[in-house]
Amino acid sequence: MGPIGADTLGMVSMTHEDADLLADCAAAVLARHQPRTWRHALDDRWHYVLPDDHRSREQGWKLHVPATPLSACLVLSRAVEVLARHRCAFKFAVTMRRLHELVGPNADRKAAGKFVTAYPDDDDHARVVAEALHRATLGLPGQWILTDRRYRQHSQVFYRYGGFTPPTVLTDDGEYRAMLRAPDGSVVPDKRAVGQVAPSWAVDPFQDEVAPSTVAESVLVGGRFTVRSAIRQNNRGGVYLAEDADGTRLVLKRFREHTGAGVDGTDSRTRARAEARLLSILGPSGSSPGFLDIFTSGTDIFVAQQWVDGVPLRRFVARELRPRGTALALDTDLALDLTRQLVDLLDRVHAAGYVLGDLTPNNVLVTADRRLVLIDLESALRPTDVAARLLTPGYAAPEDEGRSRMIAADPDRATDLYSLGATLFYLVSGAHPPASQGTGLREMVRLMARRNPVAARLGPVVTGLLAPEPAARPSLAEVRTALAEPSPPTGAVTSGAAADVGELVDEMLADIVSTATPERGWLWRNSETASRYDPCSVHVGAPGVLLVLSQAARAGHAEVLDTVDVAARWTMRRLGDEPRVLPGLMFGRAGTAVSLYEAGALLGADDVSAAGLDLARTLPTQWHVPDVFHGVAGAGLALVRLWRHTGDDDLLARARQCADALLAGAEEGPRWTAKGDFLLAGTTHWGFAHGVAGIATFLLDIAAATGDGRYLAVVGQAAEALAGAAILDGDAAFWPSGEDDSQADTVRLTGFCSGATGVGTFLLRLHQLTGHPAARALAEAAATAVHHGGWTAPPLWCHGLATDGDFLLDCAALPALDPSTTTAPQPSTSAASVSHGGPGSSHSPGDPGSSSATHTAAACTATHTAPTGVPSHGGRSAGHSTAPRGSALDPAATTLPTQRATTPLAPATHTHRSTAADPAIRGATATTPSLRRGAAEIPPAHRGTATDPATRYRAWAEDTAQVIAARAVRRRGRLLTPDDTGDVVASFANGYAGTLSFLLRLHHGGARPLLPSYAKDSVLA
Template identity: 30%
Template sequence: MAGVQETQLYCLADRTYYDTPGRLRDRATRYRLALGAPPAGWRREERGLWTALRPEGGRLPEQGWKIHVSAVPEEAEATLADVARVCLERRVAFKFLRSADALLVVSGKYMGRGSSGKFVTVYPRDEDEFLLLARELSALLDGRRGPYVLTDLRIGTAPVYARYGAFVELWCRDGSGRAVPALRDPSGELVPDRRDPVFRVPSWVTLPAELRPHLAAREAAVGPFPYTVREVLQFSSAGGIYLAEHRESGERVVLREARPHAGLDAAGDDAVTRLRRERWALERLAGLDCVPRLHGVREVWEHTFLVQEHVEGVQLFGEVIRRYPLVHQDCGPSELAAYAAWVDGVVAGLAAALDAVHGRGVRYGDLHPANVVLRPDGSVVLVDFEYADELGSSRVPRAGAGGLHAPAGLCGADADRYMLWATWLFMLMPLTELADLDPGKPAGLERRAREWFGLGAGAGPARPGAATTRMVDRSPLEGPEFDRVARELIAGIHAGATPDRPDRLFPGDPAGFADGGTGFAHGAAGVLHALHRVGAPHLDDYADWLVAALRRAGRPCGGGLFDGPLGAAAVLARVGRAAEAAEAVERVRGEAPAPTAALFGGRAGAALARLRLADALGSARELADAVEDGRALAAVVRGEYVPGLAAPAGAGLLYGWAGIAFAQLRLYQRTGEDWLLVSGRAALTRARAQCVTAPDGSVQVLDGGRHLAYLDRGSSGIALVAQEYAALGDEGWDGFLAGVRRVCAPGFVREPGLFRGRAGLLLALDALGGTAVRDAVLGQVRNLEWHLVARPEGLLVPGMRLRRFSADLHTGAAGVLLALHEIGGKGLLDALTAG
């Protein structure tokens, strides 16, 4: 699943679906070198946001020393022209960000630190040419500005940087089974090309002597600093936020780091500009209890640090998650009333804090639950004043968390008061991101919140602009009209299909781009499976796309059922494309097996996919390979060392021991070999050992302090497997299953998806409870209306993190469609796993 920063990046190109940044609509700001015919004797290639120029007849080495050049937007065109002139004269391949908009994206606040700041990349043919170009470009660009490329070593004082890395696209799998860029070590093995935000050289590479003075200068530039960092609170391309202690006094402070020219926001301001704004605000607000004290500002190396008071307390966002009562199935009136009273108290404190800030002539501009600290006595402190401004400013704040930002037309105190209302709504119904997808959602969420918490019309803060903002409440699921809803979901899936695109067929989670849009979890295979399972017609064009995509796939071919070509082949076989399925299997035969044991990304998934293929194709070879996978899994379950195969850390169905138990069970049922059943039972026992019973009697997975119930990592997925073992006569599962059943019908579920949302929980509730819980199941179905958005083309489903819509099986419409179809049916686990 994509991380928070990657999710933000995949929201840039399209307002409806997650999409690759390369489809950014930036034609108007393209650099001249990216337009028209390429220079004579050169080839131009487009990849994502990058344009590459390579001399005809030239061939890049696989890897070596590369040069990165950074730039600020106002100097970018001139910097590109200078670098291009050198590279064209010397016939050295290079690539560059294609437009001013692309540069803003890569330099943005939410860009990963490892790639932030890179504007031009130069690919020297050998080390001598690298050193020559490094000297020449460093001298040529001296005096130019650009953000520091954190993965690299700076050459001199110019924005010119160097690192050893891959030149061509090579891929391998890291220790967790993810596909990552690769280097080739001296033995020929592909190993991860690490791009952490720190300069490092692979163990087999010697740092050229000419670079050693630059490394020494970097290490000497840091200098003394009176604070010791104790904890990293947040990282972004703009810098970090750290909990630190003064070396002499021991006083705890918060350091807010700002990198020059980095972390550009929607207004084009960099991190240092925003830090200066925060300093201004804290000085203006000095003495207010609701604002941290400013200790000062320090320059260290090239970075600026604002030093402020460390406020003892908890973040409001985390406290809402901890206290929120509707995640508990047995939440009653007293719990609801107590929580509503707590919300009233917090909102009153926030209103008073805003009044105090406004009284000093300051507009806060960025109120949301992650920017509020609650002291132990319950009083509130506002933090992060990067977007503060004069109260009378007419500028609309350019900040705000998803769904919580002030709408166009509101500025000054009204903008802050709108964010206060949105924060209040978030505390009652933490789904405010949906407002960005459908302006009618907040009205419905507010009405539901008032009903649940027994709030009158006058409760809560006023919403500025309410009289002029059109709010339309849509309720696509007013009852269990499954046929109608299924038709509209199918229509929405068809409407989002893009068979003309080679990189994806259906919009889904950003993770789907990692396997070329083919996978079962996030790609075409999973959507095709769901459509076929529900009996949707006219799927041949989609199957054709999947076949073509598998043929052109160039990334690692390992993985498991959910993220590799074996899972996609299993779906093709299921929909009547046996020959193409067999072809896909042959292309990956002999590939190194997955390094993890799970269903997702691992050997259990490969075993299950091969078993599906053996049945669909009548292939004894696939069955034999599946059994061999089962043997390796059995060894892992016994705790034996298996070269290249790591035991799962988790417990759940997709990523843990329960997935191994399920794969071994299906292999046992196919072969009758008892050792598989013994292995599966042992794996299931290990999954159960990671579960705990909460005070309300519910059973959930305990994972790093989190309690998990969802199908992918939580107890509901384990319970579905345990139920099948119990049907074979295994005893002692009744209490466990009853405890899991208690967690499958909470009042509130944040996301709708199949494997990590309401759709999966309602399926588990149905399977574990049967007809006795049918009313509760239908209630969960009706509650899907919070998330589904009715549009003329059909029903759309918000994906992970609710920022854009998704059609995939794991997070989106295909999963919801499959869930509605499988209610009351048999063979649920097979339906979830390409059966």
């Protein structure tokens, strides 16, 4: 963001001990230069300083001056003296903590090292300021800025051409991208990439002064090592695959000067020497890669170490999770073996006199014979060492999180014990510990132990190691003793989580009401990443929170009605700020239209509802992105929903245009591929957000609304394709993303965007409209997978627990099965050949590696079942199979009565009954799938004699709520749920509002926001 954008930013409170250090330093210098003629603004990253007579411009040559935490005050005071004297606008890192992030080993390379940024008025001004800054800061320490060109040899001034207050373009992804304006008036992206200092048409004003170009570094380094490829690159340097002179494969790690710097003058190169020492100690035993060499090249240090062929423990655990008990878990014996190895590795580190400092599943490799090897040892310290801290959120001990990251002295082995416990938490659950330390971490382990056999076995060890007080953590010897003892009893777990869920609802609502800022550019504060997106989208913006506030008001929370009005009118005012209208339900304006209309109906505010309808009529109905979240299927879902509210046939006609566009763009399968300038362009997906399940949900909805068999035909094909992609394990069904079908047997996803929740959401609605039992069976198998995988997701709506819980509540509306109709399927001699009225065809028989004996379709296997155990045909490993492919649903035999539009939502009513789900539709007939395979036993979970769905799935949804409550943290004095990074924001998809929506449904009933509902007791959300 350029300096002018700072005018709209509010002040951010600083609580860290150095919060005012840099500001005070700058203020002291400015006091000598007419201090009242400067304007200041702060956000959570930058302190902006602008002269009162500053002339704003879109773009130009920026100047950057780096610093280390040790040199920061001196660099800043000298830079501000120059900038004040020359009346140049500038910004600097708002705190020492922010500077620590900028020089950190994993800092974003686009921003890394940029401590002070100057914005000259023009090229002549830039030349004068650059020379003065060069003279003032020459010799002071600071890292090389990767995206910039050096002003002069040995200079600490760097420069590049970029935006000051640049024009922005809303991309197909719904993200604002800063642009540069070319001389011909066209705009191009301001990429800020390494090596791209300026566009070709920008004339370098420093060409006479610029440092000589550095000759490209030879691939031969250290006189003996040939670099073959980069494994990864970061601000610290990089990790490279290389070869020794004799052809031996090895790993080279580069440590750049002044990166990872601390206030003591140490930097990443200090860490390089420490890693080399520890490698030489641990390598001979195989506990780490073997040490080969350490050498200097220029100002950087390289460490050469042996290559270890393995995968990170993080990836290994994700790959090995299987349904065990009623959860996704590792094999218990395997988990115990990995735990013992981790204890042994940590013991060897401590015996060598080191504290490891950063034990995580990413820093441990698993070899083909399942042996563990420690890697990335630069965090290791001896008790006498002093260096900048390297911490991984969620894995660092509370006492480390509470200390300054500028310095680490007298490292304590107890911090490694906590990190061991956090790593075992991942081993047990498949989920990273919450990045934000909460009081519920050990409670989460106890909850897991109820249905996860590995958590039951290792739970006492994990909870002990995660003790908040260092002295309370067991020693490694005590952990070994506990592992050698017989399995502890798995008694009932008592929890106050049910009460916590009610507290969560009240405190989330109170936080939303109290933190709204209608005078700001965002109605509710968002994360740094999310703030690059449209503030009028449902996914991260005000309309998403508005949806939930309206839901709460209809459920009886009258205290939020004023905020509903504020959010609706703020959104209406801001709509015109962005002329480009994207069609997506979440990242476009489709969900926004629904949110406004339904808020207006609630408030009795015709102007608000009209704004929603007007917006809906501007949604593109043909688009190069087909999916729900970003594309035309999302527009279609919104248009059908609004037609049901209003009876406006123009909206239904527009929805049909969306559906026709999707039919025209369908590929064989059917699959849909996004095109254009889109992050997922060229890919296909199975899931709801970006793929077949979501698109098929819209086509099913439009088929129900219009009775058009063309749409239903493609829905049938989609059901077949999704069943063919399913990974069946016992009575659970998982799905891969669909990007790489070769990974279908190893990548088991349970989420909404990709996985069982999203696919199950479609299948359940297919069953509700057609009565098709096979669709129900596979939907219930998806629900079982979701229940198994409940601990692997964050407490969010997007890819999180909230949508898992929503799906389980949908399943709870299923009627109980009649045991007399629950029979095993009869074998068939051939699959039905179905000619569908839409594009594409069913999958070809069989999967690579399987026999040619396949099953028909969408459903799964049996009339009410997902198969159990070893499949009857060859080519699949024991314990799971791929769902059969063929014809599941003959569209010609299925008739969906046209659904009539409902009456409009009544204002100020707390429940709105939908007549959209006509009982006649629920009784519609569909063909029963025929199967080539022999009869399969119906899993107990799906028998007619099993627990009533209303009881079973409601209980599973309540389990999900307990997991959410256990992950809550205290912020602003309230109990709230964090995002993936540990931050707490109110937005719908990446914050706590979407989670609140699920909890409201759990307490008060109702349907899911934005999605069609055909259950007989559905309530419009």
